[in-house]
Amino acid sequence: xxxxxxxxxxxxxxxxxxxxxxxxxxxxxxxxxxxxxxxxxxxxxxxxxxxxxxxxxxxxxxxxxxxxxxxxxxxxxxxxxxxxxxxxxxxxxxxxxxxxxxxxxxxxxxxxxxxxxxxxxxxxxxxxxxxxxxxxxxxxxxxxxxxxxxx
Amino acid sequence: xxxxxxxxxxxxxxxxxxxxxxxxxxxxxxxxxxxxxxxxxxxxxxxxxxxxxxxxxxxxxxxxxxxxxxxxxxxxxxxxxxxxxxxxxxxxxxxxxxxxxxxxxxxxxxxxxxxxxxxxxxxxxxxxxxxxxxxxxxxxxxxxxxxxxxxxxxxxxxxxxxxxxxxxxxxxxxxxxxxxxxxxxxxxxxxxxxxxxxxxxxxxxxxxxxxxxxxxxxxxxxxxxxxxxxxxxxxxxxxxxxxxxxxxxxxxxxxxxxxxxxxxxxxxxxxxxxxxxxxxxxxxxxxxxxxxxxxxxxxxxxxxxxxxxxxxxxxxxxxxxxxxxxxxxxxxxxxxxxxxxxxxxxxxxxxxxxxxxxxxxxxxxxxxxxxxxxxxxxxxxxxxxxxxxxxxxxxxxxxxxxxxxxxxxxxxxxxxxxxxxxxxxxxxxxxxxxxxxxxxxxxxxxxxxxxxxxxxxxxxxxxxxxxxxxxxxxxxxxxxxxxxxxxxxxxxxxxxxxxxxxxxxxxxxxxxxxxxxxxxxxxxxxxxxxxxxxxxxxxxxxxxxxxxxxxx
Numbered sequence: 112x113x114x115x116x117x118x119x120x121x122x123x124x125x126x127x128x129x130x131x132x133x134x135x136x137x138x139x140x141x142x143x144x145x146x147x148x149x150x151x152x153x154x155x156x157x158x159x160x161x162x163x164x165x166x167x168x169x170x171x172x173x174x175x176x177x178x179x180x181x182x183x184x185x186x187x188x189x190x191x192x193x194x195x196x197x198x199x200x201x202x203x204x205x206x207x208x209x210x211x212x213x214x215x216x217x218x219x220x221x222x223x224x225x226x227x228x229x230x231x232x233x234x235x236x237x238x239x240x241x242x243x244x245x246x247x248x249x250x251x252x253x254x255x256x257x258x259x260x261x262x
Numbered sequence: 263x264x265x266x267x268x269x270x271x272x273x274x275x276x277x278x279x280x281x282x283x284x285x286x287x288x289x290x291x292x293x294x295x296x297x298x299x300x301x302x303x304x305x306x307x308x309x310x311x312x313x314x315x316x317x318x319x320x321x322x323x324x325x326x327x328x329x330x331x332x333x334x335x336x337x338x339x340x341x342x343x344x345x346x347x348x349x350x351x352x353x354x355x356x357x358x359x360x361x362x363x364x365x366x367x368x369x370x371x372x373x374x375x376x377x378x379x380x381x382x383x384x385x386x387x388x389x390x391x392x393x394x395x396x397x398x399x400x401x402x403x404x405x406x407x408x409x410x411x412x413x414x415x416x417x418x419x420x421x422x423x424x425x426x427x428x429x430x431x432x433x434x435x436x437x438x439x440x441x442x443x444x445x446x447x448x449x450x451x452x453x454x455x456x457x458x459x460x461x462x463x464x465x466x467x468x469x470x471x472x473x474x475x476x477x478x479x480x481x482x483x484x485x486x487x488x489x490x491x492x493x494x495x496x497x498x499x500x501x502x503x504x505x506x507x508x509x510x511x512x513x514x515x516x517x518x519x520x521x522x523x524x525x526x527x528x529x530x531x532x533x534x535x536x537x538x539x540x541x542x543x544x545x546x547x548x549x550x551x552x553x554x555x556x557x558x559x560x561x562x563x564x565x566x567x568x569x570x571x572x573x574x575x576x577x578x579x580x581x582x583x584x585x586x587x588x589x590x591x592x593x594x595x596x597x598x599x600x601x602x603x604x605x606x607x608x609x610x611x612x613x614x615x616x617x618x619x620x621x622x623x624x625x626x627x628x629x630x631x632x633x634x635x636x637x638x639x640x641x642x643x644x645x646x647x648x649x650x651x652x653x654x655x656x657x658x659x660x661x662x663x664x665x666x667x668x669x670x671x672x673x674x675x676x677x678x679x680x681x682x683x684x685x686x687x688x689x690x691x692x693x694x695x696x697x698x699x700x701x702x703x704x705x706x707x708x709x710x711x712x713x714x715x716x717x718x719x720x721x722x723x724x725x726x727x728x729x730x731x732x733x734x735x736x737x738x739x740x741x742x743x744x745x746x747x748x749x750x751x752x753x754x755x756x757x758x759x760x761x762x763x764x765x766x767x768x769x770x771x772x773x774x775x776x777x778x779x780x781x782x783x784x785x786x787x788x789x790x791x792x793x794x795x796x797x798x799x800x801x802x803x804x805x806x807x808x809x810x811x812x813x814x
Contacts (some may be wrong), residue, residue, distance in 0.1 A: 129531075129535055131528065131532070144531070144532060144535045145535060145536075147532050148532070149529055149532065150525050150528045150529050150532065151525070152521075152522070152525060196521045198525065220524070220525060220528050222528075222552070223528065223531045223549075223552075
């Protein structure tokens with residue numbers, strides 16, 4: 112939770128460019144704050160037999176089963192150290208008309224920061240929309256809509 | 263006998279007794295005839311008458327005397343005069359034998375003198391033989407006595423030399439013992455001094471041991487107190503460790519609260535975004551909450567860091583106290599061992615002090631005894647030195663006595679006696695045996711004779727040319743072959759003994775000289791070898807070892 116980010120956020124206030132910065136392996140990923148439903152301490156996940164590597168399993172959220180994905184695997188991030196306080200971030204994925212809730216397992220929820228889209232360098236066209244610099248640190252902006260579309 | 267008158271007349275005069283007898287008889291007859299003629303004339307009266315009867319008596323006596331002279335005295339003297347030359351011849355023969363006997367006697371050859379004496383008249387022979395026997399007995403006694411004297415002197419000399427040598431060694435040993443005793447006395451003094459010093463040091467060591475024991479006891483007590491303190495510190499450190507664990511749990515709880523608060527602030531921010539413009543103020547609060555959570559987390563991290571350091575210090579303290587406890591235990595154990603050692607050292611020092619005092623006392627007594635021994639040894643040394651000097655004088659005197667005995671022996675040996683101890687007799691007997699031997703057997707015979715007498719070093723026969731023709735050496739003395747070869751090349755005619763024997767035809771004796779054989783003192787006895795007709799054939803000589811002879 113860098114202080115500089117909080118200061119800039121306080122200075123700028125929340126806007127359409129607000130993103131939630133999370134730690135996934137060695138990457139810092141930016142999730143659009145409008146798509147974030149809730150930040151939770153890591154939920155208890157029940158693995159699904161035959162599931163892909165990205166799908167950790169199913170958790171329970173609001174009385175409903177919630178699929179939980181491994182964000183680090185989604186963005187192909189190198190594995191980092193053991194997380195002290197892992198979190199599960201509940202986000203809306205998919206197009207606006209067919210969006211659904213998905214849990215993203217991350218190592219930590221860092222802060223809320225402004226990421227201007229015009230400063231984002233184009234990504235690989237997959238789940239990473241692009242890369243941007245936030246307070247001098249490289250941040251990978253995640254395309255949650257694309258995640259939902261493939262799901 | 264007057265030698266001059268003999269030389270003038272050319273014949274020997276009448277014996278004195280015959281001359282005196284003739285002169286006295288003639289004078290008596292003249293006196294008697296004169297007295298009768300005087301008596302006749304005295305009683306004859308002039309022309310007056312007939313002569314008186316005394317005149318006739320005197321005349322008758324004169325006539326009778328003349329007649330007696332003419333008939334008795336004159337014929338006696340005439341007979342005596344006729345017998346006188348025969349008597350003179352017998353007398354001269356007797357005189358020659360007597361002179362010969364005396365000459366042999368004068369030359370010391372009592373054997374030949376006796377042979378000459380046996381040809382003299384019986385009484386004269388007996389008297390001469392008695393004198394010769396007495397002289398022979400005297401010479402034999404002198405020989406025996408001189409041999410005894412020389413032998414005894416030699417033994418005394420030997421004993422005195424041995425004693426002098428022993429005394430010299432004894433004196434040297436006494437000097438060495440004296441030096442050793444003096445060194446011993448000095449060493450004893452040093453030992454006494456060192457023992458006294460050691461006693462003092464031991465006493466000081468004992469006193470220091472007392473102080474050391476007290477100090478060690480205090481140190482043991484101090485270490486035990488330190489051990490107790492360390493135990494207390496360890497217990498408190500354990501308690502602090504326990505408390506720090508509790509603090510860790512509290513910090514974990516606070517951390518969890520901060521995380522929850524952080525997550526809560528993020529969710530608040532999310533809700534504020536979802537609320538749109540209405541949630542903007544709420545987002546500020548959420549941000550402040552998140553910031554507070556962040557500060558809490560930072561504080562927790564800071565406290566954890568401090569607590570880590572604190573825990574590390576406590577662990578180090580615990581380790582240090584454990585090490586301190588172990589070290590204190592070891593120090594305590596060593597201190598107790600040191601205390602025991604010091605106690606033993608104190609006892610040993612006390613014993614050492616007492617023993618050193620006893621040693622000091624004993625060595626002082628030994629020093630005094632050594633001084634007395636040294637003084638006694640010096641007196642002994644003086645006595646031994648005096649005794650050595652006396653023994654050397656005795657040795658010198660015995661040596662002189664030995665030489666004197668040898669001189670007497672040689673003088674006595676100058677007599678040729680019919681005795682086994684007469685060397686001249688011995689050599690003449692050898693000469694007789696050699697005379698009977700042929701020339702081929704001469705050396706063998708000489709060798710047998712030489713080997714038969716251990717005191718003979720060498721025997722040789724020198725012929726009339728003066729060169730040695732036969733030679734033998736005593737093999738028990740050594741190898742004389744080289745000397746024998748040399749002797750055969752030497753002309754002996756210039757040697758005094760050869761000249762004396764060849765001239766006098768009798769045995770001769772030389773003074774002692776150093777032998778060419780082995781360097782010892784020898785003397786030579788030489789005798790002539792004569793043919794059956796008395797012809798001089800040569801000289802047999804033997805070298806006699808002086809010491810060997812006197813020991814025989």
